[in-house]
Amino acid sequence: MRQPHALQGSSNSDNFAPRHELRRVRLTSLIDRLRALSPERLQGMRRGIEKESLRTRPNGQLALTPHPRALGSALTNPHITTDFSESQLEIVTGAHTRVHDCLDELTRIHQFVYRAIGDEQLWVSSMPGELPPDDEIPIGQYGTSNVGRAKSVYRMGLSYRYGRRMQTISGIHYNWSLPGLSNDDYFGLIRNFRRRSFLLLVLFGASPAVPADFVKGQAHGLQPLGEGTLYLPHATSLRMGRLGYQSDAQSALAVSYNGLKGYAASLQDALTHAYPAYEALGLLDEHGDYKQLSTSLLQIENEFYSTIRPKRVIFSGERPLHALRERGVEYVEVRCMDLNPFLPVGIDESTARFLDVFLLHCLLSDSPLDTPQEIAALARNQQAVASRGREPGLRLDRGGEQVLLMDWAQEVVAECASIAEALDALQGGEGYRQACAAAAAALRDPATLPSAQVVAAMQRDLAGGHVGFTQARSAQTRKALMALDLPFDVLAHFEHQAQASLAEQASIEAADRLSFEAFRQDYMSASHLVV
Secondary structure, three states: OHHHHHHHHOHHHHHOOOOHHHHHHHHHHHHHHOOOOOOOOHOOOEEEEEEEEEEEEOOOOEEEEEEEEHHOOOOOOOEEEEOOEEEEEEEEEOOOOOHHHHHHHHHHHHHHHHHHHHOOEOOOOOOOOOOOOHHOOOOOOOOOHHHHHHHHHHHHHHHHHHHHHHOEEEEEEEEEEOOOHHHHHHHHHHHHHHHOOHHHHHHHHOOOOHHHHHOOOOOOEEOOOOOOOEEEEOOEHHHOOOOOOOOHHHHHOOOOOHHHHHHHHHHHHHOOEHHHHHHHOOOOOOOOEOOOOEEEEEOOOOOOOOOOEOOOOOOOOOOOOHHHHHOOOOOOEEEOOOOOOOOOOOOOHHHHHHHHHHHEEEEEEEEOOHHHHHHHHHHHHHHHHHHHHOOOOOOEEEEEEEEEEEHHHHHHHHHHHHHHHHHHHHHOOOHHHHHHHHHHHHHHOOOOOHHHHHHHHHHOOOHHHHHHHHHHHHHHHHHHHOOOOOOOOHHHHHHHHHHHHHHHHHHHHHHOOOHHHHHHHHHHOHHHHOO
């Protein structure tokens, strides 16, 4: 059976064909490659979701309370943890072969969380609301064990390097895998994803506005939308633009995705070589408290900002880069999805189904090797789409040619249709075709896109702006999820899991024998990054 990785790369001779002929060739190739995947492999496609949300008071202000004990240990609970801040919950599903099961688990974890946090609620937008001063935003706490302290020190490093406000931005990560893929398959998928991820920002971006205080003191170029809110009229996802997870230090890190070896070498260099600004910051403050885990450009692998990452489940104490090198890529983590404030858990089945189809499209399409020039062009594309993605006539760089964003977007969605048909034929129903049809309809009527709907809602209530809109949506979402039935056995399962995680954290703390500095030096050693 022909495997996708044998079909990576494209013939230069195709460049001389007329555009309609090129599209026909691409579509034929997609269908052929899709047919080469056995039904068993397609049925084995798995996805899981990680969703971040700030805990807030009923008035919309950031909750400064500790991580609720009823949710268990943020260190060891497999389904409920925290991200950067003690106030920033992260809800994690398992990996599922059925979209419905994945969204059902995500919903039920939310139901349990709402029952455990009292009168607090989850902020339903990616961009935060009113925040306290930077030094009052609480950093995640994970107990007294060495591994728990390391997680907090890493976050302290992030606060020194990028500021705490930026770290409160929240999103959704979509973890996806297909059986039988090689490392080259996954990296081919990743290269194509990076080329076409603009489409996801257009279709699902939902962060076109921010509170004015969020960018206070920064050069931002935003426009006022009523009092206390700033926005860009055609923005899709400010979270994925210059105001979001960006780093001047990392901008020089042009990581190539042409294969695991080169990717790993780039990360190892960033993880092991001191960066002058972070070296000047130092490891300890005047009181002897840790400021960061290391002085390298990246403290740990997760600090690298990217729209998609190759990932592998790691063993206890193992470095992610070592796991990738030793056992290969296991799944990809899609990191460019905003929270949709109009959806109870920030994402729905239709969105997940489109992501499945889109990722298969990226896998099965020709995927030429990337170049430094293309990497730079893709960064420019991302910035343009984040800030101007709904602007009529916007053009992007595609292989050195300026093309209309909407033409390119509609082309990709049209090519996804055959993949959607095949998945529906295999699994039954019309869910995948409906997801693609919804995407095509949204491109034809950009006013229906989530980012446009958010702007329209704020324009209807200029006094409320970003904070008022999100606070109202958060309250409605809390009420809706609390009204859903949560079976007693499901509630009991989550309660037991929370208590077990507290006991596991205590066991980890009791087992520590090394000093934290000895633990830190050992964990950060370059020897743990190689096989």
